[in-house]
Amino acid sequence: MNIQRNITQIKASLPEGVTLVAVSKFHPMEALTEAYEAGQRIFGESRAQELKAKQAVLPKDIEWHFIGPLQSNKVKDIAAYIHTIHSIDSLKLVQEVNKQALRHNRTIRVLLEIHVATEDSKHGFSPEEVLAFLANEEWKTFSNIRITGLMGMATFTDDEELVRSEFRQLKELFDSIRATWFPDDPEFSVLSMGMSDDYPVALEEGSTMIRVGSKIFGEREY
Numbered sequence: 001m002n003i004q005r006n007i008t009q010i011k012a013s014l015p016e017g018v019t020l021v022a023v024s025k026f027h028p029m030e031a032l033t034e035a036y037e038a039g040q041r042i043f044g045e046s047r048a049q050e051l052k053a054k055q056a057v058l059p060k061d062i063e064w065h066f067i068g069p070l071q072s073n074k075v076k077d078i079a080a081y082i083h084t085i086h087s088i089d090s091l092k093l094v095q096e097v098n099k100q101a102l103r104h105n106r107t108i109r110v111l112l113e114i115h116v117a118t119e120d121s122k123h124g125f126s127p128e129e130v131l132a133f134l135a136n137e138e139w140k141t142f143s144n145i146r147i148t149g150l151m152g153m154a155t156f157t158d159d160e161e162l163v164r165s166e167f168r169q170l171k172e173l174f175d176s177i178r179a180t181w182f183p184d185d186p187e188f189s190v191l192s193m194g195m196s197d198d199y200p201v202a203l204e205e206g207s208t209m210i211r212v213g214s215k216i217f218g219e220r221e222y
């Protein structure tokens with residue numbers, strides 16, 4: 001894997017205004033350092049412990065994104081520095097993020113994760129659930145979080161039309177939520193969708209942030 005070349009090629013192919021999150025979970029420090037040296041500053045991790053270890057030693061100007069399932073009791077471990085949490089799927093979780101952000105006197109950006117794929121998953125709001133979450137309006141009382149958009153994953157399949165229809169569904173939900181709940185909020189601008197195998201389709205369907213791991217770093221060793 002030539003990490004620097006991969007990053008340069010992906011970045012050059014992105015439309016203006018699209019952000020690349022380099023998903024570095026399970027990859028060693030040296031791989032992240034190589035990406036950093038290629039100019040990459042935004043990294044995505046999915047386990048609190050691993051993130052903590054990497055954050056402690058890597059340069060402080062890295063913008064860390066948390067992209068995996070997050071347990072409430074782990075929020076405190078990442079609250080001091082996390083930039084964006086992509087995997088918010090309950091009121092309880094966002095409440096805890098707010099509480100920990102407050103303790104550190106900072107604001108944490110959060111994305112509401114939406115479940116649109118056909119696979120069963122415990123993670124993510126259904127479209128109905130996210131609308132109920134917003135209508136409840138309790139989130140408006142949380143002073144130290146900012147809801148900046150939505151995140152979603154498509155079904156893991158070769159059926160491009162299925163993937164496309166799921167991304168399209170996410171984009172429609174994003175537009176409708178923005179119009180209803182965030183019409184005057186320029187910060188509600190992130191539609192995080194697209195991974196190594198499906199990001200070109202996600203971009204065609206309106207993604208503004210892609211999360212790419214294996215296309216940059218190679219296969220993960222679990």
Ligand SMILES: *Cc1c(COP(=O)(O)O)cnc(C)c1O
Nearest residue numbers: 023067195196197211212213214
């Ligand atoms: C691991 C992961 C990715 C990156 O996956 P690749 O297929 O390696 O690009 C993106 N998003 C989430 C939520 C992930 O867990």
